[in-house]
Amino acid sequence: MFTKEAHLSKKGDCIVAVAADKGPTDLCSEFKNTLRQTNTKLEIIIETGNVKEYLNASGTPNLMLTHPTDMVIRRSNFTCNRTLAIQSDKAANDISKELVTKLKDPTQQIQILLIAKASHS
Numbered sequence: 001m002f003t004k005e006a007h008l009s010k011k012g013d014c015i016v017a018v019a020a021d022k023g024p025t026d027l028c029s030e031f032k033n034t035l036r037q038t039n040t041k042l043e044i045i046i047e048t049g050n051v052k053e054y055l056n057a058s059g060t061p062n063l064m065l066t067h068p069t070d071m072v073i074r075r076s077n078f079t080c081n082r083t084l085a086i087q088s089d090k091a092a093n094d095i096s097k098e099l100v101t102k103l104k105d106p107t108q109q110i111q112i113l114l115i116a117k118a119s120h121s
Contacts, residue, residue, distance in 0.1 A: 001082075001092070001110060004069040021026060022111070024065040024084060030113055035059035035085065041120040042085045044073060047097075048102045048110040053095050057085035084114075 002020045024032075034040055038057030045052060057073050066083040071084040077092050102108050 001073070002071045019069070022071075023069045024067045024071055024082070027065060031114070032063075032065045033067065034116040034118050036061050036063050037118045041117050041119065042073075043113075043115040044085075045113040045115070046110060048099065048108055049096070051096070051099045051102055053090075053099050055088055055090045057088040059118075060086055069070065106116070 004020050004023050015101040036040065036059060038061060042057045042059055044055040045059065046055070047053075055073065060077070060079065062079040063083060063085075065084070066081065067080075070082040073084055073085045073088045074080045075076050075086075077086050079086065104108065
């Protein structure tokens with residue numbers, strides 16, 4: 001999960017980034033429409049310093065993309081207004097230890113790149 005919220009409970013064990021500059025409602029319409037197409041693939045690249053993590057997930061016509069702060073990438077097919085993508089090949093606990101160590105530093109800046117590719121097959 002990525003969130004615009006600045007502070008969260010330590011019980012949130014699936015939170016990868018806080019103080020994001022975008023939530024689902026801030027994404028452009030073209031991107032959201034692409035994510036809602038059947039067979040859309042989403043590549044997520046999380047980068048900080050010299051560490052990069054790649055995740056792959058899927059879009060679905062069921063995506064609402066209406067939550068103001070939270071973007072959740074799910075391994076399951078469950079969707080709600082916080083869901084950005086489903087069927088992810090990784091969960092938060094699959095992220096490399098090297099990246100997790102960097103993410104624990106509250107001064108660490110990260111970049112998250114979302115690349116949606118619609119398949120027209």
